Amino acid sequence: MGVGHWMQGICVIGFALLLCAANAGGQEQPRLNLMPMPANVQSGSGSLRIDSSFSVALTGHTEPRLDRAVQRFARQLSRQTALPLSANSSAKPTLTVQTDRASKDVQELGEDESYTLSVAADGAKIEAPTPLGAMHGLQTFLQLVAVSPDGFAAPVVTIQDKPRFPWRGLMIDVSRHFIPLDVLKRNLDGLEAVKMNVFHWHLSENQGFRVESKKFPKLHTLGSDGLYYTQDEIRDLIAYARDRGIRVVPEFDMPGHSTAWFVGHPELASGPGPYQIERRWGIFDPAMDPTNEKTYKFLDELVAEMTKLFPDHYFHIGGDEVNGKEWDANPKIQEFKKSHNLTSNDALQAYFSGRIQKIVTKHGKAVVGWDEVFIPGVPKDIVIQSWRGQASLAQAAAQGYHGILSNGYYLDLGWSAARHYAVDPMSGPGANLTPEQQQLILGGESCMWAEYVNPENIDSRIWPRNAAIAERLWSPQNVTDVASMYARLHTIGGELEWLGLTHRTYYPQMLRRIAGSGATPDELAGLRTLADVVEPVKDYTREATAPAEPSSATPLNRLVDAVPLESDVARRFGERVDKYLASSCRDADAAAQLRAQLSIWRDNDAKLQPLTQRSFLVKEIAATSQDLSTIAGIGLAALDFATKGSAATDEWKAQQLAVIEQANKPKSQLLLMPAPPIQKLVEAVGAGGSCGSAK
Numbered sequence: 001m002g003v004g005h006w007m008q009g010i011c012v013i014g015f016a017l018l019l020c021a022a023n024a025g026g027q028e029q030p031r032l033n034l035m036p037m038p039a040n041v042q043s044g045s046g047s048l049r050i051d052s053s054f055s056v057a058l059t060g061h062t063e064p065r066l067d068r069a070v071q072r073f074a075r076q077l078s079r080q081t082a083l084p085l086s087a088n089s090s091a092k093p094t095l096t097v098q099t100d101r102a103s104k105d106v107q108e109l110g111e112d113e114s115y116t117l118s119v120a121a122d123g124a125k126i127e128a129p130t131p132l133g134a135m136h137g138l139q140t141f142l143q144l145v146a147v148s149p150d151g152f153a154a155p156v157v158t159i160q161d162k163p164r165f166p167w168r169g170l171m172i173d174v175s176r177h178f179i180p181l182d183v184l185k186r187n188l189d190g191l192e193a194v195k196m197n198v199f200h201w202h203l204s205e206n207q208g209f210r211v212e213s214k215k216f217p218k219l220h221t222l223g224s225d226g227l228y229y230t231q232d233e234i235r236d237l238i239a240y241a242r243d244r245g246i247r248v249v250p251e252f253d254m255p256g257h258s259t260a261w262f263v264g265h266p267e268l269a270s271g272p273g274p275y276q277i278e279r280r281w282g283i284f285d286p287a288m289d290p291t292n293e294k295t296y297k298f299l300d301e302l303v304a305e306m307t308k309l310f311p312d313h314y315f316h317i318g319g320d321e322v323n324g325k326e327w328d329a330n331p332k333i334q335e336f337k338k339s340h341n342l343t344s345n346d347a348l349q350a351y352f353s354g355r356i357q358k359i360v361t362k363h364g365k366a367v368v369g370w371d372e373v374f375i376p377g378v379p380k381d382i383v384i385q386s387w388r389g390q391a392s393l394a395q396a397a398a399q400g401y402h403g404i405l406s407n408g409y410y411l412d413l414g415w416s417a418a419r420h421y422a423v424d425p426m427s428g429p430g431a432n433l434t435p436e437q438q439q440l441i442l443g444g445e446s447c448m449w450a451e452y453v454n455p456e457n458i459d460s461r462i463w464p465r466n467a468a469i470a471e472r473l474w475s476p477q478n479v480t481d482v483a484s485m486y487a488r489l490h491t492i493g494g495e496l497e498w499l500g501l502t503h504r505t506y507y508p509q510m511l512r513r514i515a516g517s518g519a520t521p522d523e524l525a526g527l528r529t530l531a532d533v534v535e536p537v538k539d540y541t542r543e544a545t546a547p548a549e550p551s552s553a554t555p556l557n558r559l560v561d562a563v564p565l566e567s568d569v570a571r572r573f574g575e576r577v578d579k580y581l582a583s584s585c586r587d588a589d590a591a592a593q594l595r596a597q598l599s600i601w602r603d604n605d606a607k608l609q610p611l612t613q614r615s616f617l618v619k620e621i622a623a624t625s626q627d628l629s630t631i632a633g634i635g636l637a638a639l640d641f642a643t644k645g646s647a648a649t650d651e652w653k654a655q656q657l658a659v660i661e662q663a664n665k666p667k668s669q670l671l672l673m674p675a676p677p678i679q680k681l682v683e684a685v686g687a688g689g690s691c692g693s694a695k
Contacts, residue, residue, distance in 0.1 A: 032155070033491040034143050036195055036471035037479045039164075044156035046121045048094070050145055051152070052083045057093035061101050066131050068243055070097070073138045079498040080145060081152045095141065097126045099134045106311045107132075107247050109442065113197070114162035117141060119154050132245045136161065136195050143495065165425065165443030167404050168473040169198030169249070170466060172458075173450040175205030175260070176281070177552065178227035183455045185240055189499040190463055192244035194470035194492070199241055200316065200445055202251045203229075206259035206278035206286070207552055211250075215305045216298070218264025223277060231309055238311065249368060250310045253318025254299070255288035255352050262286055268295055270326035270333060279551040281451045281543055285325040290352035291336035300359050307363040314383060315360050320370035322349055350375040357382065374401065383442065394429035397440040405444040409469050411461055412449045414538045414565040417468040417489055418482045420446075424472060443473050452542065454556050456506055460564055463503040464493035490568075503564075507531075510562035514617040526607030527618065529600065530625050532569040534670040536560045545669050559621050560669045570673030573597055577677040581684050585642040585691035594681075595639055601632035601674065620668045627663035627672055634659060635678040641685035653686035 032041065054077070056070050078085040103111055115133035117140055118125050126137035140161065144154040170191055172179060188199060203210045209223035212230045220228040229237075238248045254261075261268055262275035269275065270289040278284055289295050307315060324345035327333045333348070342348045353373045360367050361379060368383040371392050380400055386393040389407040396403045408423030424430075425441050433441075446462075446469045453461050468485055497504055508528070512519070515527050536542065542560075543550055573594075580590040605625045611618040612625075634656045641648045657679065664675040684691040 031484075031487070032144065032157070033146070033488050034140060035467050035485075035488045035492045036474035037476075037488075038140065038159045038161035039476055040160040042158045044120075044158070046156045047148065047153035048119050048121055048124055048156065049151060049153050050077070050081060050083070050094075052085060053094070054083070054085055055093045056095045056097060059096060059098045061099045061131075063102060063131065065243055066097070066099060066134060069131070069135045069138060072243075073142065076142055076498060077145065080142065080495070083152065093123070095124045095126070097134050097137070098128070099131055100129045103130045103132055106313070107197075107242060107245070108313060109247075110166045113166075113195075113245075114160075115140075117157075117159040117161070119144065119157050121156060124154065132197075133162075135192070135245050139193055139195060142193075143492070163195065163197075163474045164476060165441075165473045167198055167443035167445070168196045168470060169200050169404070169443070169445035170196055170462070171200035171202055171251075171406070171445050171447045172462075173202040173205065173448060174210050175202060175208045176450040177454050178208065178210065178224075179450070179453075179458060180455055181229065181233055181237060183458060184237060186500045186502075187459065187462060188237075188241050188244055188246055190459075190466070190496055190501055191246055191470075193496060193499060194467045195474050196466075196470050197245055198247050198249060198445065200249045200251060202253070204252045204254075204260065204318075205257050206284055208277060209260040211252075211306070211309075213302065213305060215301055216265065219261060219302075222264035223260035225277060234309060247312050247314075248310060249312050249314045249316055250306060251316035251318055251368075252302075252306065253320070254356065255290055255349065256283070256286075256320065256322035257318060258288055259284060259286045261288075265298070268292075268298060270330050279553055281550060283321050283323055285323060287322050287324070287326050288352070289330075289333065290327075290348055290355075291333050296355055296359065299356060300362075303356075303359050304363055307360070307365050313366055314368050315363075315365040316368040316385070317353070317356050317360065317373065318370060319349070319353055319373035320387070321372075324348075354378065368404075385445065387447075390425070390428040390430050393425065393441060394433055394437075397430070397433055397437045400437075400440065402440050402442050404442050406447050409444055409446040410449070411446050411465060411469075411565075412452070413540070414536050415465075416566050416571070417465040417486065420465060421468040421472055421480070421482065421485055424477060426477065444469070451550070452536075452556060452561065456502075456510070457556060457561055459501045459503040460506055463496055463501055464489050465566065467492050467496075486571075507562060507564070510557070513557060514559060514562060514615060515611055516615045518614070519611060522607055523611050526604050527611060529604045530608060530621065530628060531559060531563050533567055533573075533601070533628065533673050534559070534563055534621075534624060535567050535570075535673055536563065536565060537666050537669050537671060541666075542669055545666060558617060558668070563670070567673045570677075573674055574677040577680055581680060581690060585684065591639060591643065595636065598632045598635045598639070598678075601628050602636060603629070604632075605629035621670065624667050624670055624672060627667070628674070631660055631663045631672070631675055631678050635674075635681050638678070638681040638685045642681075642691040647687050647689065648682070648685045650687055653682055656682045 058066055074085050111132055112129045113132045113136055115126055115128040115137035117137045126134055128134040128137055145152055209219045210228045212228055213219045241248050259275055259278045263277055266273040266275055268288050270287050327345055337348055353375060357367045366381040368385055370385050371388045374384045374396055384396040384401055384403040385406055386403055387406050393403045393405050405425040409420060425444050430441060446466050448462050467489055511527055511531060515524055537545060576590055576593055580587050608625045612622040660675050660679045663672055683689055
């Protein structure tokens with residue numbers, strides 16, 4: 001997976017205005033900063049005051065998990081408000097949580113997660129069939145609480161809510177770069193906050209086998225550089241996830257992506273070896289020998305051990321991206337193919353997948369695999385995880401197989417939240433399925449492949465954009481208004497910080513490292529101004545544009561590693577440019593805002609220049625800093641033409657567009673995001689442009 005997985009096609013659904021149900025009086029509804037947006041919201045008038053007397057009472061079914069959820073809720077509410085709160089109930093609790101019955105001992109796909117939340121001026125109530133719904137209701141209540149002129153309060157509202165899809169997950173690759181448990185746990189807290197319910201744990205790769213195996217200890221002792229999770233740690237994380245309504249699905253990728261397995265067990269491989277942990281990124285030749293019965297005996301024993309460790313019903317076997325080179329070079333494997341009438345490596349992999357699926361099924365689990373495991377005759381309870389797109393997802397559903405979508409939800413590609421938000425499991429070919437076939441599409445998973453993340457910056461590569469994907473998988477299909485999404489995403493991004501996620505706090509720390517301890521406040525401000533308007537190159541072009549071949553030993557300390565994957569400053573600037581141009585350059589307030597921003601950018605390079613002489617990490621981005629200054633000056637000149645109502649000459653326009661084109665090209669693996677909107681300004685003030693004669 002990871003770098004080798006190229007996203008093939010994306011279906012964009014239309015944007016519709018998000019409407020919440022109006023109250024009986026037909027008054028305009030206040031904006032609720034809820035994410036994901038609930039299925040049904042009816043706003044009232046007034047609010048429920050939140051003060052230090054706030055208390056919670058559990059009624060109906062109770063269990064220790066619900067008690068812990070309430071304690072966690074109280075701690076979180078106290079963090080958000082700084083009010084000293086206790087989770088203990090009083091004679092008249094502020095919030096009552098009514099739960100009808102227990103959840104399954106081991107959380108299952110499709111359990112009832114619905115809830116109703118009613119907030120009145122004198123109290124609130126959550127009603128849910130199961131603890132899963134009750135916990136979702138608590139998270140929604142947390143999002144309702146906000147500061148008001150009279151103190152903290154939650155608006156009067158009635159919410160009836162349930163998820164659109166039963167499988168709403170995040171995959172984290174902990175094999176290319178090892179991710180410690182504390183980092184995983186705070187991301188599980190994030191998943192709970194946005195109502196995601198699956199943590200897909202990618203535990204083995206060419207770069208590391210990350211699970212303690214008592215049966216085959218050489219897997220983790222020789223294949224992990226000592227960076228692995230003990231079985232006790234895994235049990236602890238599974239319990240932590242269950243407390244938050246999250247299933248844990250393990251992935252052991254095979255027969256490819258398995259070099260780390262062969263360090264301790266070369267007998268599993270198709271080539272002669274010797275093998276060592278892979279340090280580079282990409283698709284590599286080593287693959288398991290699918291013709292050796294000893295391979296299946298080994299995997300049978302390992303799967304037996306791992307299915308006891310991981311209680312979830314689903315077990316992910318990977319199955320992707322085998323290039324077949326070791327198979328082609330092995331005479332014994334070629335002879336096996338001939339004797340078994342296997343005409344291609346795809347057929348050989350299908351043979352392997354069929355054998356592994358039977359092993360997993362024997363141990364009481366259902367198989368999840370990437371697109372490549374979808375072969376004729378596979379068991380109907382297999383789940384196909386589609387990285388290839390909606391077409392392959394719909395194809396599987398049309399043949400009676402369950403599927404989850406990951407194409408379009410690869411967080412490591414650096415796409416904008418809006419682009420992820422536009423991807424829907426039911427769009428494109430999925431929309432043409434019968435209702436029965438559509439039920440087979442279980443939902444989706446965002447994916448965080450770990451070539452360019454480590455414990456320091458991983459949160460920023462997941463959050464807050466992952467909340468937009470969470471909304472796509474939870475909320476009704478017509479919840480698609482991008483402006484509303486971004487407004488609420490900004491709010492949820494701040495709220496997630498109370499959980500200890502570092503998607504914002506890491507950023508100034510990394511910038512200080514880049515600048516050096518001797519940087520002045522003015523120099524740091526200059527670095528931040530530049531950093532705020534660049535983004536890493538997109539898709540999988542980073543490896544191709546690297547100054548040297550990247551590996552797991554490459555420090556992630558450059559500006560490309562520090563900046564967020566989406567620039568909010570540049571996005572808002574682009575929105576202002578669009579607003580200004582839509583007014584035919586007559587919006588004086590928009591012009592003033594643009595001029596102020598462009599002036600800051602024009603003058604910023606002078607602030608940064610001293611740092612380029614002292615820090616090699618700043619020197620790397622000197623050309624980008626100069627480009628920002630240059631194109632900002634061009635933008636100011638374009639504004640001058642627009643303000644005067646005169647058209648720029650064709651010669652001037654051509655010269656400026658040529659400069660912008662050069663600035664738009666990646667440098668130091670960074671994209672200068674204001675370049676396209678400044679290009680729009682230049683084009684608008686040229687002959688025939690919408691602003692050439694505005695006055």
